[in-house]
Amino acid sequence: MTVVGVLHPGSMGAAVAAQARCNGAEVLWCPTGRSLATKERAQRYGLTAASGIGELTERADVILSICPPAYAEDVAVEVSAHPFNGIYVDGNAISPASMARVSAIMGRTEASVVDGSVIGSPPSASKSARLYLSGPADAATHVALLFAGTAVQARTLAGGIGRASALKLSYSSYQKASRVLAAVSYALARDYGVEEELLDIARGRATSYLAETAYIPKVAARSWRWGPEMGEVADALREVGLPADLAQASAAVMSRWDDDRDSSLSILKALEHLHRDGEHEPT
Template structure:
């Protein structure tokens, strides 16, 4: 029987920690580096049974597979550290970044590592949720990642061998899903200003396939704005690279910036709308 791989996760956020915990099903162990991480990260990693190591170099030395799931802005800084250390395993670039950045990152690691492009669509794999990890890249490496998640709540689908495909699918979906949630907040906010927000919600409830019928999600949108805004900027960059207009997504990202301090808050719909109207 083949030896199970050691997996390292960069960094154990709400999605990363849950995905890493699923990987542990078919891994020898799943490591994370405590260096520079918050008490909240430590608590989350402990909750999911991840194994702490003191430094990033130790994590890289011990890992066969690295999964990078971090805020988009940090993706290239992280990979520089990984490249400088000379990591030679499989590196899964699973951040919500545009295909050009993913290709650039693959080039930074081409001397020793094998890069797999990844994109997670769906909620973290907890409480019955089953997100899909889309993959693209060298066939042998994508097969290893598929094997890592066999029998877990993380589904996998390989899109081919071209780096950038998984990132493009992730951002294509995010550009619709996240911008739609922003439009809901604006619509409810405008209706509230004129005292017809309950009527709007009633009208929307007749269309069960409409995000507008889920006004309670506005508070969740606010709490996730710190992450969603940069993702939409990445999607806007991808649109520009494809010769498509990006103004709508940039405007949605600018709207999300009004909630920049709502991370980890427990907001009500009223709280979220108040912050949106008076940042």
């Protein structure tokens, strides 16, 4: 039986790890310091509690780090403080440069490091997600096999560390920024009383985030995670000489929703909160 450790089981991490469990893996997690919601999630997915990070690193063959991007390097530091000679998969939305730093941190151990990126919704009986993997071919293939036939469609990429992260941020650069632009556009239209006309225009097109106003509160609730991710997008763009203004601006807009972490706002409240003075906006 392959033993998988997941750090830490948020909505995406727990759902991905649960798919490996469906294929017969035992999945460990560390309850110390975790919230009640996380503990309930781990129980729901049938994850096994470890006594601490020491037991997890000792027993796990594969460790999955799937967390908000701002914590990716801290998690790697935490793991690297313990002996580990398995496969460490960083599945976070971080730039190739950040991924290189994670790889260097894990170089303190005997682990094989795989760059991973998850694209899509948390996998379930009705939804699938893609897990892209790059890095050492044998290690990436081993991780991909953990998810064979599950709702996680694992795909390996040639080219080494950084490729999976670059793919994720290439997608995020459009997906998340366009969600933010849709919210700002709708907020402006509402301020001038033309929101119905804007919706009419948007609905006349085949697809448009502008027509998905019900998603705006979700953007507000997730901006505490999405903002740092857009910061990573900005870093990735700068690294290759591309303009990072839109990504940085999107992070600044999201900072106006910092106090709405994991909230359940109405559309009206989410739009009102965009009028905050932005005192926490990143510089």
